[in-house]
């Protein structure tokens with residue numbers, strides 16, 4: 678799905694569309710491609726902490742990691 682001429686497209690937070698240029702800019706990501714910045718509002722919109730915070734569920738695909 679990558680556009681031609683962009684071997685490493687910049688990922689963006691799904692919540693606020695902020696560019697996530699470095700690994701430290703990423704708050705959480707899932708193997709389905711969902712990725713958010715460290716902002717708790719964005720995190721809560723796309724992920725949910727379960728098991729008392731020991732695990733995280735992706736709201737997009739339901740995967741628990």
Ligand SMILES: [Zn+2]
Pocket residue numbers: 690691692693694695713714715716719
């Ligand atoms: Zn964000």
Ligand SMILES: [Zn+2]
Pocket residue numbers: 707708709710711735736737738739740
């Ligand atoms: Zn997912």
